[in-house]
Amino acid sequence: MSHTPVAIIGAGPAGLTLSHLLHRHGVESVILESRSRADVEETVRAGVLEQGTMRLMRETGVGERMDREADIDDAIEISIDGRRTRIGLTELTGHHMAVYPQHEYLKDFIAKRLEDGGAIHFETTVDDVTGYDGDEVTVTYTDASGAQQTLTCDYVVAGDGSKSPYRTPVLELDGAVRDRHEYPYAWFGILVNAPQTQKELIYGTHDNGFALISTRTPTVQRYYLQCNPEDTVEQWSDERIWSELHTRVDSEDLQVSEGEIFDKAVLRFRSAVTDPMQRGRLFLAGDAAHTVPPTGAKGLNLAVADVAVLAPGLVRAVKKGNRDLLDEYSALAVPRIWKAQHFSYWMSSMLHSVPGDPHFQTRRRIAELESVLSTEAGRTYLAQQYVGLDLPRFEI
Numbered sequence: 001m002s003h004t005p006v007a008i009i010g011a012g013p014a015g016l017t018l019s020h021l022l023h024r025h026g027v028e029s030v031i032l033e034s035r036s037r038a039d040v041e042e043t044v045r046a047g048v049l050e051q052g053t054m055r056l057m058r059e060t061g062v063g064e065r066m067d068r069e070a071d072i073d074d075a076i077e078i079s080i081d082g083r084r085t086r087i088g089l090t091e092l093t094g095h096h097m098a099v100y101p102q103h104e105y106l107k108d109f110i111a112k113r114l115e116d117g118g119a120i121h122f123e124t125t126v127d128d129v130t131g132y133d134g135d136e137v138t139v140t141y142t143d144a145s146g147a148q149q150t151l152t153c154d155y156v157v158a159g160d161g162s163k164s165p166y167r168t169p170v171l172e173l174d175g176a177v178r179d180r181h182e183y184p185y186a187w188f189g190i191l192v193n194a195p196q197t198q199k200e201l202i203y204g205t206h207d208n209g210f211a212l213i214s215t216r217t218p219t220v221q222r223y224y225l226q227c228n229p230e231d232t233v234e235q236w237s238d239e240r241i242w243s244e245l246h247t248r249v250d251s252e253d254l255q256v257s258e259g260e261i262f263d264k265a266v267l268r269f270r271s272a273v274t275d276p277m278q279r280g281r282l283f284l285a286g287d288a289a290h291t292v293p294p295t296g297a298k299g300l301n302l303a304v305a306d307v308a309v310l311a312p313g314l315v316r317a318v319k320k321g322n323r324d325l326l327d328e329y330s331a332l333a334v335p336r337i338w339k340a341q342h343f344s345y346w347m348s349s350m351l352h353s354v355p356g357d358p359h360f361q362t363r364r365r366i367a368e369l370e371s372v373l374s375t376e377a378g379r380t381y382l383a384q385q386y387v388g389l390d391l392p393r394f395e396i
């Protein structure tokens, strides 16, 4: 039996960032992760860092590789039937954004936590979490060798993703809600060995549907195509993918660069917000509490924003016995989550064609997009939301 001030379930963006921030303030934690380190470090996810996330990485000593290797952009482009409009993020907001895949972010935080002597137990299965309504939490888990372990802690944080079972006890509270929205489309994502189509991301809309031109490295590109949520990888031959990408994005001065496709996957579109995100000594962070669709790539950034509130709350509680900030965690985190939810929904709805939509809706949708793109106020609003709001800062 061992004890830690904070047990964290899940070595994703929420759990690792939280553990790192706690450590910087002298509060130790133990991370329990069901997957292997290799699996965590290789799973392909989205890859845009908001300005606040970049700043947090730099200010807390984890930003060096990101600054060296990320694709840092001053703009994104939005294309309507191949006509592109540049949204000058830096010019409009003073901030840039970084394309830095989530698994690279995780690698940096895992390395830093281990370097700082942090405990991350990979390949462990949490069997039970009890006592969160009382004075001490008990977590029982099966470690990588198959042995049963018991860990007691003052607080437990579930950062174990959208399927987290720890939402259930939170949702049993009076007045607790989980708001959800399903979308009539999904993304077909590919990784391809090809040179960059262009430096900046292109979000394109076309009668055939949405397409996104993103990047990973100078020689690996990440492209997405709107597809049906029921589509399977088998339905998307390489030929069909290239034909759709060219149709949806190409113009006289730009052609999507082609190469060998080495990864294909369908990404689901879902929105969900759980409120509150806590019960007693149990806290939810990141996708365990909320899910956003991938348009705008807010998922990782929202997890970081959650723990920017949760970390100082836990530090005050553990070190000073003061729960004031911790008790306010949901109230402080949820408004930002809804703003990100709205932005992701709004970008998605402007850029995707809904199968079977009346012509009226299509024309209105394009007019909305054109209104945003053709006014400085519209472009500024989009740019501000895209680079992200500042992260909350609390005195410890």
Ligand code: PHB
Binding pocket: 045, 046, 047, 048, 099, 201, 212, 214, 215, 222, 294, 295, 296, 297
């Ligand atoms: C990505 O590169 O995976 C990506 C970029 C921008 C998005 C979503 C995903 O909005």
